[in-house]
Amino acid sequence: MLLLVDLDGVVYRGPEPVPGVAEVLVRRAGLGDGIVYVTNNSMHYRADYVARLRSMGLPVTPDRVVSAPRATALYLVEHNPPARRVLAVGALGLRRELADVGLEVVAADEAVRRAVHERIDGFVAARRPDTVVVGLDPDLTYDRIAVAADAVRAGARFVATNRDPTYPTERGLAPGAGSMVAAIQVASGVEPVVIGKPEPLLLEEAARVGGASPSDVIMVGDGVLTDLPAARALGARTVLMLTGVSTRKEVDALPADERPAAIAEDAKELEAALEVLAKG
Numbered sequence: 001m002l003l004l005v006d007l008d009g010v011v012y013r014g015p016e017p018v019p020g021v022a023e024v025l026v027r028r029a030g031l032g033d034g035i036v037y038v039t040n041n042s043m044h045y046r047a048d049y050v051a052r053l054r055s056m057g058l059p060v061t062p063d064r065v066v067s068a069p070r071a072t073a074l075y076l077v078e079h080n081p082p083a084r085r086v087l088a089v090g091a092l093g094l095r096r097e098l099a100d101v102g103l104e105v106v107a108a109d110e111a112v113r114r115a116v117h118e119r120i121d122g123f124v125a126a127r128r129p130d131t132v133v134v135g136l137d138p139d140l141t142y143d144r145i146a147v148a149a150d151a152v153r154a155g156a157r158f159v160a161t162n163r164d165p166t167y168p169t170e171r172g173l174a175p176g177a178g179s180m181v182a183a184i185q186v187a188s189g190v191e192p193v194v195i196g197k198p199e200p201l202l203l204e205e206a207a208r209v210g211g212a213s214p215s216d217v218i219m220v221g222d223g224v225l226t227d228l229p230a231a232r233a234l235g236a237r238t239v240l241m242l243t244g245v246s247t248r249k250e251v252d253a254l255p256a257d258e259r260p261a262a263i264a265e266d267a268k269e270l271e272a273a274l275e276v277l278a279k280g
């Protein structure tokens with residue numbers, strides 16, 4: 001069995017580990033299950049997750065972390081025709097993931113300067129990206145939106161890491177990648193390809209990395225609006241944890257054919273659910 005394990009709301013909540021989950025995953029790995037960690041977070045590099053998960057005692061290697069930026073990078077090089085030169089609107093983690101798979105990442109600031117003065121024709125002539133990737137960009141500016149929209153309008157493929165409208169912080173909700181994707185979508189008039197959940201592409205990449213067919217995949221997630229529909233689109237079963245964003249009320253309100261295979265309130269219930277699903 002391959003477990004696709006969502007991070008925030010399942011393995012940890014903000015800075016705090018979810019009690020007992022790491023131990024359950026260690027025991028499942030000992031029984032032979034594969035584990036690939038997945039997250040819609042578009043800001044960080046895989047090494048950041050590897051360090052954090054190892055500090056919690058979890059067995060993990062960088063290839064077993066499929067974040068939205070990593071899945072985006074894999075998608076771009078596997079897609080036909082493959083991307084070569086990418087204009088990235090996003091954080092450092094996104095740019096590093098794109099560069100890791102051999103893509104030429106156009107420095108957004110340099111491109112911005114050119115585009116502001118030369119607009120579409122000059123920009124395209126100077127250094128035409130074949131793809132524009134948008135994730136959460138904490139330094140997003142008006143000029144950066146303008147150059148990304150120009151490039152998309154000039155024919156570059158438009159790819160979004162994810163479309164989460166917001167994400168939770170200690171000070172309440174902060175604008176997510178989706179709010180920035182929306183700005184460039186509206187300015188360019190083009191719909192992006194979306195990699196992250198609830199679209200299935202991130203989980204497809206993760207299942208491929210784990211070498212499993214969808215019927216052998218169990219998604220362990222906390223999002224009724226993200227993890228659950230993405231897993232269903234992949235053809236995988238879901239254990240929905242109530243340790244994160246979703247409540248039992250929200251799960252109960254789902255139509256029968258959209259319910260998760262199991263619901264778990266804590267690590268103990270997760271372990272019991274995985275034992276049942278492993279049997280058949």
Ligand SMILES: [Mg+2]
Nearest residue numbers: 006008009222
């Ligand atoms: Mg989550």
